[in-house]
Amino acid sequence: MHLLSRLPMRLPCSSLLLASSLLLLSACGEEPVAAPPATPIQDPQPPTDPEPGPARPFVTSASVDEGARDVYPLELFDDVEAGPRPLTMRKRFSVTFNTAMKTAVATVTLLDRSGADVPPRPLTGTWSDDARTLHVTVPEPAGVVPPLEEETAYALDLTALRGAEADAPLDPAVFLGDGALDFTTSARDWDLEHACFHALRNEPRVVEAAAHLPEQGFPPPTDRGHARYRVKLPDAPQGYTELVSRPSGDEDIVLYLDQGLVVGAVDAETNAELTVETRPAPPACTGISHVASFPVQGGERGYYLRFTGTPASTFDFVLERHAHQTPETN
Incomplete structure (x- = not known):
């Protein structure tokens, strides 16, 4: 059977023409010409980023x-x-x-x-x-x-x-x-700002704290209201000064300190420790960084102030005394 009769019957016309051309070339003794290779499709190149700008400060x-x-x-x-x-x-x-x-x-x-x-x-x-x-x-x-x-x-x-x-x-x-x-x-805080005036304007009263509570005698007094004290600490773990309450009426004693340290208070008559509240002060002025406060009873009672917990040899404080308000009676 002729070669063309073996071709599928449903070949398109273009395929039949190609096959016929190949057969004619073969009959004439010529080699078929190979089809040119297909040109590959190039992938699109990604866009190049612009040069980065300077880093933004923050x-x-x-x-x-x-x-x-x-x-x-x-x-x-x-x-x-x-x-x-x-x-x-x-x-x-x-x-x-x-x-x-x-x-x-x-x-x-x-x-x-x-x-x-x-x-x-x-x-x-x-x-x-x-x-x-x-x-x-x-x-x-x-x-x-x-x-x-x-x-x-x-x-x-x-x-x-x-x-x-x-x-x-x-x-x-x-x-x-x-x-x-x-x-x-x-x-x-108006009380704090009042103390700032004394911390910035008053000349300091210099006292040397006692190293111990003596059996006789008293540590140096630091009980004058509105005064700015400069306390020289002894070569000891603690230093003591003294405060005497008013003849009548209870008070709150407030120390406006220029540094953080541990403040204690002792009732000289009973030897009882008082509760002292110490807190950082708002930055209202230089010269005051912490506030220590405690209540005392009236009647000219003696109290010892104890200072520890600072590597400094001296520190300053402004002392303020606030009388307790007595409720008005009708």
Whole structure:
């Protein structure tokens, strides 16, 4: 049978023509010409990324925590250039970044977020030597007005700051969340601010604490209200001073200390230990970092104050006496 009769009956016309051509070439003694190879399809190349820009600087720490709700609204200090006048008020902040910043840009904006109609307040800070920490001071406005209102929400907008490398903008999300340091001020402590006046203005009364409670005699007295004492501690594990209560009326004794230490109080008549509450003080001024307080009974009773737990050889404190309020009777 002829070769064409073996081909499938359903071949398309193009296939029959190709087969016929091959047979004719074979009959003429010529080799069939091979079809050219198919050109492979090239996969599309992915787009090339642009050159990465400089890394954006970000905040690593600040003098107040983001979202803090207990920021004391002021700091009292003695401005010697202002002459004899009441203590001056200010509020200082510091913000540290992960890299050197552009020192030519140092202005941030203080925003009042309490809802009051208070315009934004630009503040120009100063950079540290390594250009990584910005120090910002909120000054006392004209008149005896605190730099920040108590129990008020604020934000310190830092988005205008730039990195030293290629003027890179601040990354607002890291640490801050929105490019601003948000905080709320606490209420003012008027007793603490009164003690700050004495800590900054009074000359210290120097006393040398006793190393022991003597069988005869007394440790040096430290019981004058509003006085600033400078206590020299003995070469001993503890030092003692003495306090005498008022002739009548119970009191709270408050010591505004310039450092953290352990304060004890002993009733000289009964030898009983009194409960002394010690806590850190808000940063209302230099010279006061902790507060210790305890109640005493009236009647000119003697009490011994015991000081331990500090490596320092001297420390200062301001003593205040607050009489217990007697309920009014009708």
